[in-house]
Amino acid sequence: EAGVAQSPRYKIIEKRQSVAFWCNPISGHATLYWYQQILGQGPKLLIQFQNNGVVDDSQLPKDRFSAERLKGVDSTLKIQPAKLEDSAVYLCASSLDSGPGRRTEAFFGQGTRLTVV
Amino acid sequence: EDQVTQSPEALRLQEGESSSLNCSYTVSGLRGLFWYRQDPGKGPEFLFTLYSAGEEKEKERLKATLTKKESFLHITAPKPEDSATYLCAVSFRGFKTIFGAGTRLFVKA
Numbered sequence: 001e002a003g004v005a006q007s008p009r010y011k012i013i014e015k016r017q018s019v020a021f022w023c024n025p026i027s028g029h030a031t032l033y034w035y036q037q038i039l040g041q042g043p044k045l046l047i048q049f050q051n052n053g054v055v056d057d058s059q060l061p062k063d064r065f066s067a068e069r070l071k072g073v074d075s076t077l078k079i080q081p082a083k084l085e086d087s088a089v090y091l092c093a094s095s096l097d098s099g100p101g102r103r104t105e106a107f108f109g110q111g112t113r114l115t116v117v
Numbered sequence: 118e119d120q121v122t123q124s125p126e127a128l129r130l131q132e133g134e135s136s137s138l139n140c141s142y143t144v145s146g147l148r149g150l151f152w153y154r155q156d157p158g159k160g161p162e163f164l165f166t167l168y169s170a171g172e173e174k175e176k177e178r179l180k181a182t183l184t185k186k187e188s189f190l191h192i193t194a195p196k197p198e199d200s201a202t203y204l205c206a207v208s209f210r211g212f213k214t215i216f217g218a219g220t221r222l223f224v225k226a
Contacts, residue, residue: 103151107163109160
């Protein structure tokens with residue numbers, strides 16, 4: 001079974017530039033997550049989709065970050081304009097969950113390491 | 118305040134020296150507690166899910182347990198290949214999920 005695919009693996013940009021990350025979840029997974037992981041910290045949830053809809057984006061800095069999930073499958077996360085503090089690994093994950101009951105495990109991609117200079 | 122705290126931050130063991138990692142949480146409406154392993158440069162890899170106090174799960178040298186306010190990951194006779202960061206995540210109140218900061222485990226041969 002193919003895992004969660006993310007691209008690119010690495011990205012270096014200057015502050016105030018824009019950047020986009022792409023994620024293809026495991027086939028059939030209803031829920032898709034984007035996490036930000038700063039070095040030495042645990043992942044922080046940015047946004048969670050269930051099929052096409054957003055169910056949690058409470059920690060997404062909406063003035064600069066945006067995300068969409070195309071036809072309930074692939075997803076893109078964009079940062080515009082980037083700041084130095086956005087340097088982190090951006091992880092995409094997916095799970096089978098289709099409702100708010102008992103949650104199931106998430107499967108993670110390799111992540112995109114973003115460096116803002 | 119909803120919170121997940123892992124301890125210790127780092128743990129150094131000799132090969133064969135058993136120990137435990139702790140994950141304590143203050144949330145309401147638990148929907149699942151998850152343990153993941155993360156190797157450098159990789160995404161977290163799922164280990165266990167626990168749902169109810171008293172529940173236990175076991176795989177090879179690892180055993181996870183759950184009480185109403187905390188979970189333990191017990192490592193029996195660890196090997197150098199068990200060296201990694203172990204992350205705890207709590208899902209609660211429908212769609213909320215919080216990760217702890219992780220415990221970095223180093224096992225020396």
